[in-house]
Amino acid sequence: MRSHADSQTTSLALTAVLVAVAVCLGYAEAVLLPTMPVAGVRIGLANIAVVMALAFLGSGRALLVSVVRVVLVAAITGTLGGPAFVFALSGAVAAWLAMCAVARAGHLFSVIGWSVAGSAAHVSAQLLVASFFVGSAVPLLMLPASLGLALATGLVTGHLSRLLLSRIPSPSLSAA
Amino acid sequence: MTRGDTVLVCLVAAMALFALPLSGALAGAPAQDVAVLQGPAGVTRVPLDQDASYVVEGSSGEVVFKVRDGALRCVTSTCPDHVCVRSGLLRPGAPIVCAPNGVTATLEARAEGDLDAISR
Incomplete structure (x- = not known):
């Protein structure tokens, strides 16, 4: 039986690993894969790490992983504090909210459902914030195409997450 | 995929389709x-x-x-x-x-x- 402190250390280490993975995936995607020509939709590989955090560590740590990832990737790509950073942050928080809501429903949804909900919330929030920023509803015109793409990318990252979850043994944090 | 997942996927697809005429109305006949x-x-x-x-x-x-x-x-x-x-x-x-x-x-x-x- 491990102590409370032990499991806290494990949880902290795992959080740090997931942040690192999320930053690597986010940065690789930003540099290697061009954003799709519709509303800056990305595949969202970094969200896989957030899904892992949500599955293993709970909602608080998932938000931490997501937000720290957005800040670090923005710092690396030089967009920190700019509008693009605000869009990314709003998308990340919206995706986290949607994924937590879906995850709370228990076994009704799998990680595929989490991912789809997350990516749909991500693009919707981004377009909404972009509309405020631009000062007109023009960005919202892209909502149908963005949601369609988000559905596809959500399914891709969801399947990848499920594949990973089935291979990685769940770290037992409370007792072992 | 669970049944919930399938429903969710259909829901997002429906939202995308419903947003289509909505965005058309917003733009007006160009x-x-x-x-x-x-x-x-x-x-x-x-x-x-x-x-x-x-x-x-x-x-x-x-x-x-x-x-x-x-x-x-x-x-x-x-x-x-x-x-x-x-x-x-x-x-x-x-x-x-x-x-x-x-x-x-x-x-x-x-x-x-x-x-x-x-x-x-």
């Missing part, structure tokens, strides 16, 4: 011959029948649009992701948005009593 460039400084109407370049002062730099062969596209921009440049030609229902610069390009909505609207 005229094909005039584009509207909107930036933080104001609105510019651009005739699409003459080849020309237009520079819009964005909130963090310049966004350059070019009209060629009756179509408008974004050529360069100071934003990080260049989504606007990659958007290609301006088409009905597909605006060009450079969100970091606060610049948009749309086709002008046709006025209600327009001759073209009646003769259509």
